[in-house]
Amino acid sequence: MLIIFHEAFHESFYSEDPYDNAAVPDRLVGMMDALRDQGRYEVRTPEPATRADLLRGHSAGYIDSIETRPLLFNMASLAAGAALLGADLALRGEPSFACVRPPGHHASRTSSWGHCTFSNVALALLRLRDLGQITSATVVDFDLHTGNGTQDVLRGWPQAQVLNPYGDTAVEYLGVLEQQLLRAPQVDVLAVSAGFDAYKHDLGAKLDTEDYFNIGRLLQAYAIRLGHQRRFAVLEGGYYLPDLGKNALAFCHGFE
Numbered sequence: 706m707l708i709i710f711h712e713a714f715h716e717s718f719y720s721e722d723p724y725d726n727a728a729v730p731d732r733l734v735g736m737m738d739a740l741r742d743q744g745r746y747e748v749r750t751p752e753p754a755t756r757a758d759l760l761r762g763h764s765a766g767y768i769d770s771i772e773t774r775p776l777l778f779n780m781a782s783l784a785a786g787a788a789l790l791g792a793d794l795a796l797r798g799e800p801s802f803a804c805v806r807p808p809g810h811h812a813s814r815t816s817s818w819g820h821c822t823f824s825n826v827a828l829a830l831l832r833l834r835d836l837g838q839i840t841s842a843t844v845v846d847f848d849l850h851t852g853n854g855t856q857d858v859l860r861g862w863p864q865a866q867v868l869n870p871y872g873d874t875a876v877e878y879l880g881v882l883e884q885q886l887l888r889a890p891q892v893d894v895l896a897v898s899a900g901f902d903a904y905k906h907d908l909g910a911k912l913d914t915e916d917y918f919n920i921g922r923l924l925q926a927y928a929i930r931l932g933h934q935r936r937f938a939v940l941e942g943g944y945y946l947p948d949l950g951k952n953a954l955a956f957c958h959g960f961e
């Protein structure tokens with residue numbers, strides 16, 4: 706299990722939006738402190754995604770519009786690049802968690818919202834498909850919010866499905882996820898949009914830290930059932946900073 710991270714992700718002011726919760730200063734500091742604790746996980750540094758990588762999922766006009774904001778463009782390209790690295794590592798049998806911002810699951814082909822810029826997870830899967838390394842994929846998005854951008858970018862690829870577990874309580878939520886995974890087909894890779902905003906002190910007011918371990922463990926079990934165990938996860942939302950680190954660490958312990 707590897708952590709994918711770049712020091713540039715600590716840059717605070719890449720967004721002009723004063724309500725961009727994903728861009729608040731120090732959002733990833735506690736997470737990286739927790740993930741580096743005791744040296745359990747090695748950290749790998751990503752390269753930025755290229756324009757060709759971005760064009761697999763976004764229109765040239767949309768990419769150009771982001772490029773007019775260089776700080777955002779550079780960091781978003783790096784976040785997409787982190788997802789690409791995670792996907793490559795997955796194919797080599799190494800699971801990973803990419804600790805990135807801006808997040809990606811609300812980034813569609815020609816627009817985005819919800820603090821997202823480029824569709825990190827979808828871009829990584831499209832690249833593997835174009836390289837001929839996969840023909841099918843399951844995306845599990847356990848962020849509080851539905852990954853509409855991922856769905857949009859992967860539309861037209863029937864062998865790529867996006868699962869969004871739901872439930873009014875943690876027990877119901879985990880039960881739904883377990884059932885979804887039991888019914889999920891044989892695919893070439895599992896990609897995870899890992900959002901932590903369904904946490905009990907965050908927007909969703911539902912899941913506890915141990916639930917993130919259990920989510921990770923259910924996803925690991927699915928990857929094992931697939932036989933090849935290929936899996937990677939990429940950070941999406943999660944805004945209750947005091948516990949973001951321990952929740953991400955719990956997920957990694959389950960997913961590893």
Ligand SMILES: [Zn+2]
Nearest residue numbers: 848850902942
């Ligand atoms: Zn969210």
